[in-house]
Amino acid sequence: MKKVSSRNGNPHLSKSPTGIQGLDEITSGGFPKGRTTLICGSAGCGKTLLAIEFLVRGAREFNEPGVFVAFEETNKELTENVISLGFDLEELARQKKIVVDHVHLERSEIEETGEYDLEGLFIRIGHAISTIGAKRVVLDTIESLFSGFSNPLILRAELRRLFRWLKEKGVTTVITGERGDGTLTRQGLEEYVSDCVIILDHRVTEQTSTRRIRVVKYRGSTHGTNEYPFLIDETGFSVIPITSVGLTYEAATGRIPSGVDDLDQMLGGKGYFVGSSILVSGTAGTGKSSLAAHFSESVCRRGEKVLYFSLEESPSQVIRNMGSIGISLAPAMKTGLLMFHAMRPTFCGLEMHLTTMHRMVEAFNPSVVIVDPINSFLTGNNELEAKSMSMRLIDYLKARKITALFTSLTTGGSQLERTDIFISSLIDTWILLRDIELGGERNRGIYILKSRGMAHSNQIREFLLTDHGIKLRDVYVGMEGVLTGSARQAQEAREREDSIKRSLEIDGRKNAILRKRQVMEARIAAIKAEFEAEEAESLKILATDQDKIDNIDKERAEMAKSRKAGFEPSLENKS
Amino acid sequence: MKTKTSEPKAHPTDHKKSGNKSADKWILRLYIAGQTSKCQTAFINLTKICEEQLKGRYKIEIIDLLIDPKLSREHQILAIPTLVRKLPVPVRKIIGDLSNTERVLIGLDLKSRD
Numbered sequence: 001m002k003k004v005s006s007r008n009g010n011p012h013l014s015k016s017p018t019g020i021q022g023l024d025e026i027t028s029g030g031f032p033k034g035r036t037t038l039i040c041g042s043a044g045c046g047k048t049l050l051a052i053e054f055l056v057r058g059a060r061e062f063n064e065p066g067v068f069v070a071f072e073e074t075n076k077e078l079t080e081n082v083i084s085l086g087f088d089l090e091e092l093a094r095q096k097k098i099v100v101d102h103v104h105l106e107r108s109e110i111e112e113t114g115e116y117d118l119e120g121l122f123i124r125i126g127h128a129i130s131t132i133g134a135k136r137v138v139l140d141t142i143e144s145l146f147s148g149f150s151n152p153l154i155l156r157a158e159l160r161r162l163f164r165w166l167k168e169k170g171v172t173t174v175i176t177g178e179r180g181d182g183t184l185t186r187q188g189l190e191e192y193v194s195d196c197v198i199i200l201d202h203r204v205t206e207q208t209s210t211r212r213i214r215v216v217k218y219r220g221s222t223h224g225t226n227e228y229p230f231l232i233d234e235t236g237f238s239v240i241p242i243t244s245v246g247l248t249y250e251a252a253t254g255r256i257p258s259g260v261d262d263l264d265q266m267l268g269g270k271g272y273f274v275g276s277s278i279l280v281s282g283t284a285g286t287g288k289s290s291l292a293a294h295f296s297e298s299v300c301r302r303g304e305k306v307l308y309f310s311l312e313e314s315p316s317q318v319i320r321n322m323g324s325i326g327i328s329l330a331p332a333m334k335t336g337l338l339m340f341h342a343m344r345p346t347f348c349g350l351e352m353h354l355t356t357m358h359r360m361v362e363a364f365n366p367s368v369v370i371v372d373p374i375n376s377f378l379t380g381n382n383e384l385e386a387k388s389m390s391m392r393l394i395d396y397l398k399a400r401k402i403t404a405l406f407t408s409l410t411t412g413g414s415q416l417e418r419t420d421i422f423i424s425s426l427i428d429t430w431i432l433l434r435d436i437e438l439g440g441e442r443n444r445g446i447y448i449l450k451s452r453g454m455a456h457s458n459q460i461r462e463f464l465l466t467d468h469g470i471k472l473r474d475v476y477v478g479m480e481g482v483l484t485g486s487a488r489q490a491q492e493a494r495e496r497e498d499s500i501k502r503s504l505e506i507d508g509r510k511n512a513i514l515r516k517r518q519v520m521e522a523r524i525a526a527i528k529a530e531f532e533a534e535e536a537e538s539l540k541i542l543a544t545d546q547d548k549i550d551n552i553d554k555e556r557a558e559m560a561k562s563r564k565a566g567f568e569p570s571l572e573n574k575s
Numbered sequence: 576m577k578t579k580t581s582e583p584k585a586h587p588t589d590h591k592k593s594g595n596k597s598a599d600k601w602i603l604r605l606y607i608a609g610q611t612s613k614c615q616t617a618f619i620n621l622t623k624i625c626e627e628q629l630k631g632r633y634k635i636e637i638i639d640l641l642i643d644p645k646l647s648r649e650h651q652i653l654a655i656p657t658l659v660r661k662l663p664v665p666v667r668k669i670i671g672d673l674s675n676t677e678r679v680l681i682g683l684d685l686k687s688r689d
Contacts (some may be wrong), residue, residue, distance in 0.1 A: 002650045111682030113617075114671035118654035119608040120640060120647045127644035149654070149670075 013220040016136065016172040016187050019057030020050070022239030026224035027215055036163050038171040038193040040184045040359070046211060046232050047176040048073075049082070050200065051138040053236050054174055056087045058136045059097035064172075066136035067128040068100045071144035072097045075100045099128040105148030108475035112150055118158040122165060132436075134171060137484030141176040143187045162316040184216070194220050201227070210349045210385065213239055221280065229351035229385075238355065251453075256368070256403055259298030260291070262472035265429075266448055266457035273453060274367075275401040277394050279374075282433030285467055286444050288407035289313075292370050293322040293329060294470055295405055299368045307366040308340045309357065311376040315340035326468045339364055345376045350389045353377065357393060361402065367395055374406040394426050428452045433463065436485075443485035446472065449529055459524055461490065601625075601633035602661040606652045608640045613672045613673050617656040620673035636661075658682075 024030050031037040031054070039047050052370075055066035070078055070273035078100060079089045092098040101124060125137065142159070149155055166173045175193065177185030184190045190197055197217040203210055207340040213230045215223040230239040254274035257264050264271040272278055280288045296306045310318055318340070319329050332338035341360055343353065359370060371393070378386045390406075397404040406427075436445045444463040448456045462473040462485070473488075605621060607614035625633045638659065640647045640655070650659070654670040660683055669682040680686035 101648055103653060105653070109666075109668050110654075111667070111669040111678055112671050113669055113678040113682060114620075114674035115613050116654040116656060116671040117613070118653055119605065120652035120657065121607060121654075122638045123644045124647040124653070127647065145653075 010460075015221075016058070017062060018054050020053055020059045020237045020239065022228065022230070023213070023237070026213075026226075026228055026239060027196075027218060028222055031172055031174065032218070032221065032487060033172050033194040034170045035167060036175060036193045037196040037198065038175055038177060038185070038189055039198045039200060040177040040179055040190070042179040042202065042449045045200040045202040046230075046237065047200055048140050049079075049085070049507065051140050051174045051176055052078070052087065052089075053085075055136055055138055055430075056082075056089075056092065056096060059092055065097045065132040066099075066100060066138065067125065067132070067171075068138045068140065068146035069128075069135045069142075070102045070140055071105060072141060074102045076393075078102075085232075085234065087236075094130045099132055099134070101125075101128055102142075107148055107150070110148065116154065118145075118162070121158075122162065125166075126169070126427070129169060129171060134431060137166060137171045137173045138176045139173065141178060143177050143185060143189065146187050155540055159189075159192050171366055196221075200230075210351050229349075229354075229389075231351055231355050233352075233355070252401055257298055258291075259294035259296075260470045260472065261421060262448070262461070263291075263470075266459065266461065266472075267429070267451055268454035268456055270454075272403060275398060275403055275565055276428035276452075277398065277426060278405045278429045278431065279408055279427040280405065280431045280433065281410050283410050283435055286433035286435060287463060287470065288409070288467060289318070289372055290322065290325055291329070291433070292372050292405055292407055292471060293318065293327045295328055296338060296368065296370060297322075297327050297332065298330075300337040303337065304368065305364060305366040306332070306338045306370065307363055307364050307370070308338060308370045310340055310342045310372055311345050312373065314342050325465050325470070339366070348384050350377055354389050354393060358396065361397070361400065367402060369402050369404045369405070369407075372407045373409050374409045391426060395407060429456075438461075439487040439490075441485045441487075581652055599632070599663045601629050601663065602636065603633060604636045604659040604661055605649075606638045606640060606650070606655060606657040606659070608655045611655075614656050616672040616674065617658070620676070620679070624673070624676060624679055624683075628680070628683075642654060660684075 014033040015027070015031065016033040017030035018027075020029075039050055041047050052068060055068055058064040058066050065150045068078070073081070074279065075089075082089060085276070089100055090097060093100060103121070103124075128134065129137065145155055145159075146152065155564060163173070175189065177187070177189045179199075180186035180188070184197065184199065194217075196215070196219065199214045199216050200266040201212045201214070203212065211230050211232065215225065227421075228239050230237060252273060252275040254476050255270040255272065256274050257271035260266065280291050282288050292308075296308055299306050306313075310320075313321070315333075319333070322329055329338060339360075341356075345353070348356075357369075374390055375386075394404065427450075430449040432447055432449045434445050436443050444465070445460050446463040447458075447460045450456075459474070464471045464473060603621065603625070605614075605618060607617070618635075621635060625635065638646060638650075640652065646652070656672060658669040658672070658673065658679075660667040660669075667682055667684065669679060671677050677686070
């Protein structure tokens with residue numbers, strides 16, 4: 001058979017795509033073409049389904065007809081089992097795209113009497129391949145041969161020959177095997193299949209089951225080595241690889257208001273970034289859901305769609321509760337802009353939730369997704385799963401440029417700057433709501449722990465739930481620490497009093513000066529008056545004296561006149 | 576495909592051995608895939624056993640799957656060689672080159688399992 005891969009792995013091994021969402025990504029293209037792939041796992045983990053989907057998709061999508069050799073189920077059973085997944089085997093058989101061959105094996109009906117080989121099986125498979133020109137073959141599960149025949153030596157030799165023969169035929173083969181004790185398969189099939197081994201697993205932890213897939217080995221190809229969760233639902237198999245998104249999404253620069261004006265102010269004046277992930281964390285009753293509802297309502301008011309995953313409350317309960325603080329969500333629901341999806345976290349496994357969310361997002365195409373609260377996925381000790389699930393959800397929403405708001409309940413006693421679900425590092429904007437206990441009351445404080453790519457406020461603000469929604473108040477920050485609620489009001493009153501007192505004091509001083517001035521001026525006036533009085537007195541005396549002098553002169557003159565003597569006024573008196 | 580049919584003897588006179596009930600006609604089919612040594616050995620062994628046990632009452636049909644491969648599916652044949660007792664009912668399947676005569680007799684119900 002042709003082998004194209006060279007030492008450096010380029011050109012790559014040619015692959016046979018499975019067409020299964022996610023699986024082709026983790027196997028970088030599908031199963032090895034022309035080689036054998038082993039799918040193993042315990043009972044009920046989906047081996048047969050994966051194999052059959054490989055065939056059906058091959059026939060439908062890649063024009064590669066396939067042969068299904070069923071050792072366990074009859075054709076009828078098989079057809080019935082997969083019709084619910086939308087695979088019509090009978091129709092495909094009519095179109096000569098698929099041949100289903102049920103191999104009936106009953107140990108009790110067979111007597112072994114010497115040397116034999118499995119040439120009959122080879123002929124069967126060969127005939128089936130040649131009638132439809134098959135490119136894919138599934139043997140499900142070939143281990144049944146071991147219960148049909150008693151001579152393992154012959155069987156093992158024949159199996160080795162069979163796989164070699166299938167390779168020579170150039171068909172891509174998938175064999176399934178039941179998980180054994182300590183080995184991948186009960187009969188050690190892995191030793192015959194060295195090209196690609198895939199393990200399926202079905203684990204139940206905390207009463208919820210998760211299916212997982214892992215590529216154990218893939219010779220000549222890179223592959224994802226992690227365990228990836230997968231789902232089986234009405235559309236078949238789907239694997240959700242964590243790596244499917246990667247960190248390649250573009251960063252948007254548009255902004256989307258948070259619905260609370262004051263909060264927008266804190267977020268650099270414009271609100272969140274479009275397509276960013278916002279985490280609102282806080283202890284119970286701090287108003288996380290209210291913030292989420294505010295956001296939803298404002299987004300809907302601008303005519304955009306919101307998908308609200310409510311994990312703890314029913315939609316009507318949310319609507320009622322939000323109505324009590326003046327946020328009315330019902331109109332948006334009526335217009336179809338707001339869609340609620342309430343589900344219990346324990347209703348199904350995390351993967352099922354994730355896929356449900358994926359599917360709803362795909363169908364509804366919202367611009368905002370709200371998960372309230374995201375940490376309810378954390379049940380028991382499934383931290384790792386919950387984290388990986390949240391991570392994938394965030395990645396997925398980011399890739400689709402959907403703004404996502406998650407709320408997270410911080411349990412009492414634990415550190416606030418920590419989320420139980422460990423997603424804080426993936427979050428772009430983290431708003432922390434906290435209780436501030438002071439002076440016998442409990443008030444809500446809000447602050448922005450981080451907000452990537454914007455100048456955000458570093459203030460702690462007080463957060464009030466009023467009849468008209470959320471209002472933010474400045475808290476009192478001073479020598480007394482951070483004060484909120486009535487303590488803040490008391491402090492504010494105290495401050496008001498102080499300032500009144502101060503202004504009164506100033507007035508008092510002003511008056512005092514005024515008074516002093518008045519006193520001074522009064523004094524000046526008094527002195528002046530005294531002086532004036534004295535002056536007047538003096539003048540009067542002076543005038544009297546002059547009069548006297550004048551009178552003497554006059555008398556003398558008159559006397560001289562009467563004596564008829566010459567008169568010379570004395571010099572001294574004239575001056 | 577019937578490629579070779581042994582001639583049943585004219586007189587089914589001899590009543591051999593144990594539990595085989597009288598004059599029923601035996602139809603035995605031997606599935607082979609080409610003239611391999613295993614298939615030839617099987618045919619030789621089969622003929623020998625039949626001659627000894629069912630003389631005159633049997634018919635062997637040989638089906639070569641290489642000639643008509645679809646019969647492998649229709650007749651549910653995996654191992655080669657496979658001997659199928661078509662008649663008398665119930666159908667019995669024996670695989671291998673029939674070298675273990677004891678087991679062949681048991682398989683054909685010509686000898687009871689103890």
